[in-house]
Amino acid sequence: MLDSLPLSRKQIRSVAESTTKISCWEGAIRSGKTIASLLKWLIFIANAPTTGELVVIAKTSQTAHRNLFLPLQDPALFGDITKLIHYTQGAPTATILGRTVHVIGANDAKAEPKIRGMTLCGAYVDEVTLVPQVFFEQLLGRMSVKGAQLFCTTNPDNPAHWFMRDWLSQEGVKPLRRFSFTIDDNPFLDPDYVRDIKAMHEGLFFRRFILGEWVAAEGAIYDSWDRERHIVSSLPKAGIHRWISLGVDYGTKNPFHAVLIGLGVDRKLYAAAEWRYDSRQKRRQLTDAEYSQRLKAWLGEVPQIGPVRPQFITVDPSAASFSTQLQRDKLRPTPAKNDVMDGIRTVSSLLASNQLLVHESCKDLITEIGGYSWDDQAALRGEERPIKVADHGVDALRYALFTTRTLWRHRLALAA
Template sequence: MELSSLPLSRKQLRSIAQSARHRISIWSGAIRSGKTIASLIAFLIALAVAPSTGLVIIAGRSLQTIERNLIEPLQDPALFGALSSQIVHTRGSTTAVILGRTVHLVGASDARAEGRLRGASVCLALADEITLLPEAFFKQLLGRLSVPGARLLGTTNPDSSGHWLKRDFIDRSYELGIGHWHFTLDDNPSLTTQYVTSIKAEYGEGTLFFKRFIEGLWIAAEGAVFDMWDENRHVVTSLPRIHRWIGVGVDYGVQNPFHATLLGLGDDRRLYVASEWRYDGRHQRKQLTDAEYSQRLRGWLGDVPGIGPVRPSFVTVDPSAASFVAQLKRDRLTPTPARNDVMDGIRTVSSLLAAGKLRVHSSCKGLIAEMPGYAWDDKAAEKGEDKPIKVADHGIDSTRYVTYTTRALWQRQLAMAA
């Protein structure tokens, strides 16, 4: 039975063969490094010989991520040939039939997901992106591998060096008899040299995200968040012709500053934070109402200094600012709740800065002042968590909101310029 038509590296083949010896097998390392395809092949082999009693489970952050990361590749004839026809799944369903066996798909987005496993006896489990799963859920899943010969296979990108998965499992892999294989981007023979070069440039050599997602290293987030920030490189005094006004990001504040940033796509295929509007009620000793904020925001967009009237495609607003969102709707300025995935947003801005694809106009003095001091929280890092210190970050948050939320508008065009 041919399991994959992709070329496999020696490391992939070795990990697939050796995984059969272990109750727990973990593939960790860089993005697109070949660890997922290796784990899927190992899973199919394990499923073919799995005990007939007990549940087969695929676990992930959500049903959608399980479908995207695992089920869709398994169903791709380009990857698994004729075998792909033996993976039967209806999108949105919490079960799939794989090699004739019912497989339960379990999303685990928070600690409450742990309750979904109680009472279950599991003979085989595949866990996608383990570091994104709640610790209690993962440990409960391990505890449910009660059928003789039961096994768990899992993949993950690296996280902080203090993350529970590394501390309690990977660092103790020899002691616990866990199979663990570390992959870098260069370990995937199916990638072209051009793609590898491009994605390395995108992440920016030396940055936290390069070390984790390209080199596959487990390192703590420490020091400056945007350690690649360089005013000489990233701040400009003039703008190119703006091809499209992508959006406005709004970090809403009453006691804290209200900060809006305007993002445009230049003819040079770079993104520009072209202007900002900021109001600090505490400093001004006068708080504004939602209606007043809306009026002033619309007034700023109606005549942006040095630019003129602007009609952005999106107005992305701090998702916690429900009353302000309602006010903007009443004022016929259609808002979009911002995507507030902090680490994904930081990674997006970080990658753009590292690749030289994001510039800030010199008039954005609030944002420019915040960038060098935006730092990781050392106390959170000791617990294995990645969190920036929540101080002087309003311009950064507004920029993160608009950049990450609108990425579907600009990603392809920036990629074409690479």
């Protein structure tokens, strides 16, 4: 099997040397760690103890399908062996090399009972830092079969994260082997892709996702933000190709903030306009119906733009009653995807590659982007969290961009 795959020396060594109780492939994105770990997982299953059960763990069954089973079932990667890998998206089990493998989502601590009572001989964990600690410890406790092994992958996180503190840093003390990768460890990537992906990351995300370093989040979140570079006084002369979305961060006592996103004919994204209502400044709270009507009226004649019908209105997922009101008013809301770190990374990459520009009329959003910072006290606890102050516009921006990324991602110009 090793001879039939294009593998780097580092990948081959990791497959050969991952013989301890726990083996972890960690490091940069697209560095080859997942393919190496999946190859080892297949080799393990082919020779696994006949007693005990096998499990694949991911944040959700959807991520298990996308991150693991799509590559496992790709003949270009694993050749004829894919004929022996059977999985339907969303199913609770897969069949790999004739063995039944349970597929479990571990999105939060409530997932821990899913593996109680199991006796395991093998486990594969995708993005282990996203798995709750109590779940991981229960998983290890279930691996009582002689010869049982656990294989896992992860991108770098906060150096105070429990998995680094209690496991990766204990290599040689605990039965764990750590294989670290950078993006340059994958010799099969197109050099133009490597150049572009490096250009799309700066600061924290460059060090983590390109260099593979475990570094703490500190200081400004959008550290590539440059008022001279990112603020524009006009939209592209050729026009806006499509009004992608209106991101809405709902507030009653806190400000209500909406940000309009357009995809320019020049293949860049524009935060083109904002609508904001601060009940503390106005000394009057609005009802859901009033917010909806005012937002609808604003979209009917956006200043300096005219009538706009965005393809999506992405709304703070906690604002259920407001979404219901929007539906009554025929505005078709979509619950925003509130994956904070992934959303921040998306916005950060767009700013770093100069693919997101902000119109000068978005004065409140501009003020918030420059001051948006990490919570230092949370970082000391191994958590990554923005300071919850003056973040309504940046949250609306994140909702609008991250929720609709499949619409605009393939249309953007390549990073300079």
